[in-house]
Amino acid sequence: MSQGTHSGRGRGRPSSPVLSRERVTLAAIRIVTEQGYRHLTMAALARELGVAASALYNHVSSKRDVLILLQERVNERIDDSAFGTEPWDRALRQWAHSYRRCFMEHTALIPVMAVLPVADSPRTLRMYERVTRALNDAGIVGADAVDIIVGVEALVFGAAYDASAPAGIFDPGDLEDMAPTFTRFAAQRSADPRAAADRAFELALDALIDGLRRKYAA
Amino acid sequence: MSQGTHSGRGRGRPSSPVLSRERVTLAAIRIVTEQGYRHLTMAALARELGVAASALYNHVSSKRDVLILLQERVNERIDDSAFGTEPWDRALRQWAHSYRRCFMEHTALIPVMAVLPVADSPRTLRMYERVTRALNDAGIVGADAVDIIVGVEALVFGAAYDASAPAGIFDPGDLEDMAPTFTRFAAQRSADPRAAADRAFELALDALIDGLRRKYAA
DNA sequence: ACCTGAACACCGTTCAAGT
DNA sequence: ACCTGAACACCGTTCAAGT
Numbered sequence: 001m002s003q004g005t006h007s008g009r010g011r012g013r014p015s016s017p018v019l020s021r022e023r024v025t026l027a028a029i030r031i032v033t034e035q036g037y038r039h040l041t042m043a044a045l046a047r048e049l050g051v052a053a054s055a056l057y058n059h060v061s062s063k064r065d066v067l068i069l070l071q072e073r074v075n076e077r078i079d080d081s082a083f084g085t086e087p088w089d090r091a092l093r094q095w096a097h098s099y100r101r102c103f104m105e106h107t108a109l110i111p112v113m114a115v116l117p118v119a120d121s122p123r124t125l126r127m128y129e130r131v132t133r134a135l136n137d138a139g140i141v142g143a144d145a146v147d148i149i150v151g152v153e154a155l156v157f158g159a160a161y162d163a164s165a166p167a168g169i170f171d172p173g174d175l176e177d178m179a180p181t182f183t184r185f186a187a188q189r190s191a192d193p194r195a196a197a198d199r200a201f202e203l204a205l206d207a208l209i210d211g212l213r214r215k216y217a218a
Numbered sequence: 219m220s221q222g223t224h225s226g227r228g229r230g231r232p233s234s235p236v237l238s239r240e241r242v243t244l245a246a247i248r249i250v251t252e253q254g255y256r257h258l259t260m261a262a263l264a265r266e267l268g269v270a271a272s273a274l275y276n277h278v279s280s281k282r283d284v285l286i287l288l289q290e291r292v293n294e295r296i297d298d299s300a301f302g303t304e305p306w307d308r309a310l311r312q313w314a315h316s317y318r319r320c321f322m323e324h325t326a327l328i329p330v331m332a333v334l335p336v337a338d339s340p341r342t343l344r345m346y347e348r349v350t351r352a353l354n355d356a357g358i359v360g361a362d363a364v365d366i367i368v369g370v371e372a373l374v375f376g377a378a379y380d381a382s383a384p385a386g387i388f389d390p391g392d393l394e395d396m397a398p399t400f401t402r403f404a405a406q407r408s409a410d411p412r413a414a415a416d417r418a419f420e421l422a423l424d425a426l427i428d429g430l431r432r433k434y435a436a
Numbered sequence: 437a438c439c440t441g442a443a444c445a446c447c448g449t450t451c452a453a454g455t
Numbered sequence: 456a457c458c459t460g461a462a463c464a465c466c467g468t469t470c471a472a473g474t
Contacts (some may be wrong), residue, residue: 017457042448052459054450059457063448111329114379119391129397136399143414144421146388146404151373151422154380158372161332170364173337179347181354186364196361203362204369207429208422214432215425235438260467270440272469277438281467 018051021059025069032070037108040066067112068120074106075113075123083134089213091134096152096205103160110157140216148212155208159201167193236269237277243287250288255326258284285330286338292324293331293341301352307431309352314370314423321378328375358434366430373426377419385411 027048031040042063046053060066079098082091103110118125128149135145170186172179189196245266249258260281264271278284297316300309321328336343346367353363388404390397407414 055458115383117387125393125397129400132400132403142403143406147418147421150418154376155373157376162372165333169335175343179343182347182350185350185360188361200365200368203365208426211425211428273439
């Protein structure tokens, strides 16, 4: 579970090492933002850092480990501050919006993130604690509070995929005759697919939260 | 877009070919159900069919193409029949449940499915038409109808991931002190994580649909 | 038209050897 | 402790050659 040989604080020669988990993480972020996840390979990571690929394994245990490091950084930017100031329903809404925005450009992390034990991600755990506490203060306790987190997260992940989809996925092409009603209703989508994805998410999220509000009304 | 050299209906010698898109699909399903997606490689697929890996490329254009074929088969089993008989809100609920059940064991297909143009998937398009039509009959028209599909789908995909997660992902381990409230609320989850995932999905879906029902009340 | 066999350009990961 | 270089066991895909 706990990997990561930390650099030399002991005595002995001070031959300060080139690599560290921190450096690996930063290099990974650079590659991902500049070239995309397709180009994030152990070889590319090593090249970016000016070392042999095998050297990376002194600091991370696998490529999955690198993805977890990356996920931790992305998670850091999710804004959950509203849980301190706003009523729970408004805070939940703001949190979900920020959450989705963070993962829209990082859908490659979703399969990792969605099944990652919280024990391996302190940031995530801290976030969950904050949300749970706010729900608790609002009278939503026990399994229900966790279920709400899980449910909202599910919508967020799915919506992040949708937002990352290429334009025109709802264009039926030459299959139009098969789905005349859908084609007609989906036509506007092609104009601004990004805005359409935003609206779809907002519609679902607002309905979800409205349903929750009603269920847990004070 | 249209690949797939169909087998010989013409004259010439009847040297009936070994492969076909159908056979490739069936072999892929066999591998996936018996060994899991990790083992689905072009080499394994070829071995299963008793041919060279390069032979596959006479029938599919890429591995992604195989995954699309697979997705088409999984999609086939989603039950949308309730849209013919039940009120739209109940039908939506039943559809979402079936949808999630189908993709729980096929989360590997979600990244493909979520960004796949409907023009490449007749089954999906037909399903969308059916849902749209039912919503239309209930007075929900235009972009909203498509947004509802997209929103429900997002929740379904995210929830499918959650349901496929290994047991104990909400166990904080030695980080318990960091999140006491969350730990307490999540404790029950470890007993039966499958049932917990089901409940979380149901809670979110019911809230979502309740919110929609209220918004589009007749 | 459809298949084989060899080859290509990659992957992630391991490990003996060095300092 | 940390790095290199070589090697391993794979990937997906292409293509000339056969029938």
